[in-house]
Amino acid sequence: MSLTNASPLDAAQAAKSASHILATLPASARNDALTAIHTGLAAARDDILAANARDLELARAAAADGRLSQSLVSRLDLGKAGKWDDMLKGILDVRDLPDPVGRVTLRTRLDHGLDLERVSCPIGVLLIIFEARPEVIANIASLAVKSGNAAILKGGKESTESFVAISRAISAALETTRVPNGAIQLVTTRDVIPELLAQDRYIDLVIPRGSNELVRYIKSNTKIPVLGHADGICSMFLEHTADPQMAADVIVDSKTSYPAACNSLETLLVEQSALTTILPRVAEALAAKGVELRCDPKSKAALQDFNLSATIVDAVPSDYDTEFLGLTLAVKTVADLDEAVQHINAHGSKHTDAILTSSKELAEQFMSSVDAAGVYWNASTRFADGMRYGFGTEVGISTNKIHSRGPVGLEGLMIYKYKIRGAGHVTAVYGEGEGKKRFLHESVPL
Amino acid sequence: MSLTNASPLDAAQAAKSASHILATLPASARNDALTAIHTGLAAARDDILAANARDLELARAAAADGRLSQSLVSRLDLGKAGKWDDMLKGILDVRDLPDPVGRVTLRTRLDHGLDLERVSCPIGVLLIIFEARPEVIANIASLAVKSGNAAILKGGKESTESFVAISRAISAALETTRVPNGAIQLVTTRDVIPELLAQDRYIDLVIPRGSNELVRYIKSNTKIPVLGHADGICSMFLEHTADPQMAADVIVDSKTSYPAACNSLETLLVEQSALTTILPRVAEALAAKGVELRCDPKSKAALQDFNLSATIVDAVPSDYDTEFLGLTLAVKTVADLDEAVQHINAHGSKHTDAILTSSKELAEQFMSSVDAAGVYWNASTRFADGMRYGFGTEVGISTNKIHSRGPVGLEGLMIYKYKIRGAGHVTAVYGEGEGKKRFLHESVPL
Structure with missing residues (x-):
């Protein structure tokens, strides 16, 4: 050097x-x-x-x-x-x-x-x-x-x-x-x-x-390729068959375990049919961590009986395009998975997006449809990290898609995405200290 | 559509x-x-x-x-x-x-x-x-x-x-x-x-x-990533242990089988010790196809007794940075493989470069050292083609190097290069017509 x-x-x-x-x-x-x-x-x-x-x-x-x-x-x-x-x-x-x-x-x-x-x-x-x-x-x-x-x-x-x-x-x-x-x-x-x-x-x-x-x-300001990402607008879709406690745990981890990180949650998309069944428990868990919710009218109405008024603010359209980098979360009601996917593909930053559901079929559909470097099922967005992926360390997280050299046929038109299938896993429990869980990082045959 | x-x-x-x-x-x-x-x-x-x-x-x-x-x-x-x-x-x-x-x-x-x-x-x-x-x-x-x-x-x-x-x-x-x-x-x-x-x-x-x-x-004029290449300045290094007839065949194919193509040869680097032993036969074969040689003083001197004066022109420095796209070839004398590699890495376009040698060791050294999408040993540069590689067809040939998405660790810092190991193969003999050779395109275990 x-x-x-x-x-x-x-x-x-x-x-x-x-x-x-x-x-x-x-x-x-x-x-x-x-x-x-x-x-x-x-x-x-x-x-x-x-x-x-x-x-x-x-x-x-x-x-x-x-x-x-x-x-x-x-x-x-x-x-x-x-x-x-x-x-x-x-x-x-x-x-x-x-x-x-x-x-x-x-x-x-x-x-x-x-x-x-x-x-x-x-x-x-x-x-x-x-x-x-x-x-x-x-x-x-x-x-x-x-x-x-x-x-x-x-x-x-x-x-x-x-x-x-x-x-x-x-x-x-x-x-x-x-x-x-x-x-x-x-x-x-x-x-x-x-x-x-x-x-x-x-x-x-x-x-x-x-x-x-x-x-x-x-x-x-450069002609040199740039590897990385500007925004990290990560979204989570809360589908109505999600386990409520798992949803609360995963969303709290995604939003609060390191709010300034690029892989933290910024937008929560709630399926209409989950508004009264699951959202309240999630909102209470977030409120307990001091998270301000920027709600659309439907999600605000669903929470009105839960003594959360101190933490609820009316959302404005720009909230759904904002990386808050702090204890603020935009909440929006969607009719179904299709609307959630459309929202994410239009407003997300192609970094990491997740679905909470008990349906394997819907999870696979979500992971195929969302255009992002990371698409997760029942796991925190904060797993998007080179150390957590088992890469030792990382030089950065890239939302780039281009990767080809030499004669480019079909394979050169492809890029990969990372899929995670969990069961409500959160990141905060992993670490090197006492009482912390260790990653296995085992290679599994393809 | x-x-x-x-x-x-x-x-x-x-x-x-x-x-x-x-x-x-x-x-x-x-x-x-x-x-x-x-x-x-x-x-x-x-x-x-x-x-x-x-x-x-x-x-x-x-x-x-x-x-x-x-x-x-x-x-x-x-x-x-x-x-x-x-x-x-x-x-x-x-x-x-x-x-x-x-x-x-x-x-x-x-x-x-x-x-x-x-x-x-x-x-x-x-x-x-x-x-x-x-x-x-x-x-x-x-x-x-x-x-x-x-x-x-x-x-x-x-x-x-x-x-x-x-x-x-x-x-x-x-x-x-x-x-x-x-x-x-x-x-x-x-x-x-x-x-x-x-x-x-x-x-x-x-x-x-x-x-x-x-x-x-x-x-x-765009912020969108561009896949492709501007120049195709392909070089060939003629090492002194190359088989003279193979060298003539491969260089003639590389230069003349489709001179307007990006994978055609533009610069021939001749090892000093091959000037009098191999270059004359190569130059005569090229002259027979109507190729003009832009020679440095040493290669010109080596060819002076061969009645090639009609096809030899004194090279100027810019010839070694030019894609002629026609029947013109720049010729330069180099002391050894190291100088050839340095020339290619400085003047080439990172498209496809080749070595002619009977030494496996030197070939491997060349293929490791040259920074290009294609690096060949004893084969024509014109193999750089999606159909020839067995990809069916191609959208273009890329000299890009960037390809990463998601958390980027070691693997994301890598790109591939294509290596070919031949025995003097040329492209012109392949095709669909009568008397033409067919590609095998067999997959070989890694």
Whole structure:
């Protein structure tokens, strides 16, 4: 890893050259580099935490003056319980995943002695633009090295001291490995984002991690493909055969376990015939968590006898196109599954949408009809997460659909979607701490 | 299929609605629609060929005045031997391919009763913008229906009468099927391309089929992802252990079997130690086919005793960044494989590049190091084609690299490349006619 004051053009060219070497390294060389990064960061713990403390001090002062949000200060803190250890463990988790490079996914004999293979290979050079959280640098560096991609990292200025300390440790560690120095670069010069976004000749993919505004700005200002999503407007359809307690549990988890997350619930679509049978219990559970409900007239009427007036507000049309990122939920009545699907396909953000029902048939119909990267049955939208999916970690969640290379026939016209079939599972019960459930992450034969 | 004078916005909205229905139809319904299209076109043969004759008459007049190229007139002619039958056969070939929708490509048990699946599904709405060839409409409609994608087609104005006749037949055929009318739309109003390119809310993917200028214009004028390639600068590296006769055969096929194609050879990189041993035989074979060689000083010197002066021109630097699309080949001397790879990665278009060598080790190194959608060993670059790959047909050849959706971990950072291992195979010997070789297209266990 190099900490560079090079121009964006020079950084991008160096990354491209490094990517060509990285793409040919065997898995053992890439894994050795991850071991070295882990060892190097562990040894530099005190230096890095001291640098992080200096960032935090400035950030706290800025927050006291109202120039910075308290939540940003909180995301900045590498000393928070478990954060440092999780960061280090993540590096080894990624190292121990199967090698994604060189997988043969199609093999066709075209003629005697003439064989065609489709083989996985790295994309090339990634540009990752992110805001505060300093541990992201270790996640991204791990995924990039393991997958044989070079990466240029541009972090938010609030974390500069932390980034520099981490990057020094990673750089020293990589010196002892076969991964070239230019493969992971940290750009710290100011105001370089527009210039980086212009390097479409050398950079293959931009991955923004941050606010919707950051993502939108990037999408509108580069010819390079952007992987990610701007909005996360996730919807849940409450069908009348849903189990009421399961519905309350799943909806509460989807809305309240981390309201600022992109996979949190923003819109609840209630089947007309569930308005009086299931919605009240759900609404009471949400109210107990302090959630404000923005209701259409029918759902408001269904709740009028339940002493919930303090938490109910009349919905306006824009509520159904809003990512609240807080304890607010838009509620709308729909006649049936078809209307729910139409609403989601028109107003959703193609991120993650779910159905609560006891009917397998309706669940399958919902999952086929909704156009989204994740479509779930009886499970919380918050399962949309690389760690929860068993991917070790993630570089981001993509609502992109395009994925083809070489001659494109039928297969190149396809993309995948993720389906989950649960029984009321919620995310909040999973974790590493005491009393928490662990994921199985078992592979199941296709 | 509807033949529409609707506004681009209305057409895009109708296609999006249709795509949501199409995505849920079973394979049998999509296959029945393809059978109906085949039957309908066969029955309308005389009408369509008469319409095509009217297009041809206008085009020939325009060509006589110099307002249109002769090659465009030739591409327009549906009556050319075999073209009509190939078009009809292509529809049934696509119908008979395995269903690409609903394939499970990952299945993970996250917890007891909580299973994750990754399933293939259609992209949504495709916009295909193409120039003359009227048979493309049948290819595209077949691939779209089979893959469950809606499609908006905008053809070149020279083929208007043919398109209208074909689209009427397809439209009548689809009336009897479960595929909704808006699923395939032909837009015939003029000057609608900029407005169509602005419908990024409804259109998921643009596929331009035509000149480099058309593709570049589209890439610079839309936020919708574009599938395809602008340039096709394919290179071949002639290593000194290559078999000289094989080298001559493969290079002649790559350069001359269809010089205007994107998968034709544009640059020949000659290893220094092959200059006097192999290059002369290759150059003589190319000269016999009328190919002009744009040589660097070393390759020119190597050929000076071979009476080739009429076909040799001094290369200028821009020749190594040019898609000649005709009987011209840039020739450059390189020290070794590393220099060849560096040249290709810097000057190629990431389409298809090949090595001629008898060393398996060097071939594998080349195929790992070159960043392109196709990397071949001892085979013609012209194998880069959907039909030749066994895909039935193709919507285009993509040099895109991006393909991810949902939480993106390692696998989402990968893309595939196509490798071919041959023994001097050339494309010109394959075909449907008498004396031609047939492809085997056998599936081989991974």
